[in-house]
Amino acid sequence: MKMKLLQLFITASIPVLKTLLITALGSYLATERVDVLGEDARKHLNSVAFYVFSPALVGSILAQTITYHSMIKLWFMPVNILLTFIVGSIFGWILLLLTRPPPHLRGLTVGFCAAGNIGNMLLIIIPAVCQEKGSPFGAPNVCYTYGMTYASLSMAISTIYFWSYVYNIMRISSKRSTLDQDTIQSVGRSSISNQIMTPSGKMKNRILKVFKKFNLETIFSPAIVAAIVGLAIGVIPPIRKVFIEDGAPLRVINDTASLLGGGAVPAVTLIIGGNLLNGLRGSGIRTSLVIGIVIVRFVALPLAGVLIVKGAMKFGIVHSDPLYVFVLLLQYALPPAVSIATITQLFGAGEKECSVIMLWTYVLASVALTFWYALFMWLVA
Numbered sequence: 001m002k003m004k005l006l007q008l009f010i011t012a013s014i015p016v017l018k019t020l021l022i023t024a025l026g027s028y029l030a031t032e033r034v035d036v037l038g039e040d041a042r043k044h045l046n047s048v049a050f051y052v053f054s055p056a057l058v059g060s061i062l063a064q065t066i067t068y069h070s071m072i073k074l075w076f077m078p079v080n081i082l083l084t085f086i087v088g089s090i091f092g093w094i095l096l097l098l099t100r101p102p103p104h105l106r107g108l109t110v111g112f113c114a115a116g117n118i119g120n121m122l123l124i125i126i127p128a129v130c131q132e133k134g135s136p137f138g139a140p141n142v143c144y145t146y147g148m149t150y151a152s153l154s155m156a157i158s159t160i161y162f163w164s165y166v167y168n169i170m171r172i173s174s175k176r177s178t179l180d181q182d183t184i185q186s187v188g189r190s191s192i193s194n195q196i197m198t199p200s201g202k203m204k205n206r207i208l209k210v211f212k213k214f215n216l217e218t219i220f221s222p223a224i225v226a227a228i229v230g231l232a233i234g235v236i237p238p239i240r241k242v243f244i245e246d247g248a249p250l251r252v253i254n255d256t257a258s259l260l261g262g263g264a265v266p267a268v269t270l271i272i273g274g275n276l277l278n279g280l281r282g283s284g285i286r287t288s289l290v291i292g293i294v295i296v297r298f299v300a301l302p303l304a305g306v307l308i309v310k311g312a313m314k315f316g317i318v319h320s321d322p323l324y325v326f327v328l329l330l331q332y333a334l335p336p337a338v339s340i341a342t343i344t345q346l347f348g349a350g351e352k353e354c355s356v357i358m359l360w361t362y363v364l365a366s367v368a369l370t371f372w373y374a375l376f377m378w379l380v381a
Helices: 005-029 039-065 068-073 076-099 103-114 118-131 140-185 187-196 199-213 222-235 237-243 251-261 264-281 287-314 322-330 339-347 351-380
Strands: none
Touching: 005 118, 005 264, 005 351, 039 140, 039 222, 039 251, 039 264, 039 339, 068 140, 076 103, 076 140, 076 287, 076 322, 103 140, 103 287, 103 339, 103 351, 118 140, 118 264, 118 322, 118 351, 140 222, 140 322, 140 339, 222 237, 237 251, 264 339, 264 351, 287 322, 287 351, 322 351, 339 351
């Protein structure tokens, strides 16, 4: 039985409102009058979220909900999330050609277009949608169990993609912008050295530069390590019996990680709210760039997602579970990943511009997400 349009919009708006309320609280706590979540406090909380809360959340959820059989059944989800990054990156590079932002914003622009808030938003959206009256996904408890499995796998896979791809793009972009002046000054010396350097020496230098840019420390962030550990615990039965099953001797470790992980979503969302104050003050960023990112995230990507997921269903690649299809579609319609703000603070580059983009994308998300949620629920109902 199809839900009425008004009820669809009400159901779809609840998760967005929850996120906006926490964001508004973060902005209030960061005001000069309150000053509980000032700039230094946000940086410290950001570090705690990066090194403790987020890895604990990813690892504990994966260990509890992912098994070998569920991985086999849900094999298309990692492919679908990868496609969101690929399609978003293509749109991002097109946007770079159209708007030509300064060098230090190129990685930020591609990151905003490629990476959606797949982890945190789904963990808020799925429980809210399942509990709403008139949901098309069946009994709330059944919906919640399967939905959290989908959400946790989405979070883990997107985390791996994000910290392997977006993190390094933004890292290289931020370093390149700070090194431009040094590079210009050293051109003369470098050109003279290159003239007398042998071909094998040049190749050796290039290889060393590549390894310096993509070292294991930057690729294997705490969240990626936690995702690998969580997957190993979940899918390997002997290890799962030690950490997860009832009466497991080391179950207290996973319970502790789960307790710590509970702080990830509210902490990161509060940080976003605090950072949005910088967006209100402005940063001189081009309006065309902000509009372009909004169009990519809330128009181009969701439309591409409908074509991709519907095409996969037509060819029998995706099974027709309404909740599963709904999650696959949602992965294309989410606002930018909040961890982008974490990266800008870690590298100290593009923080104000990031705040402006976050401000407008999350303000407009209240309208765009509600529309897409309602449409997606109508498509799968």
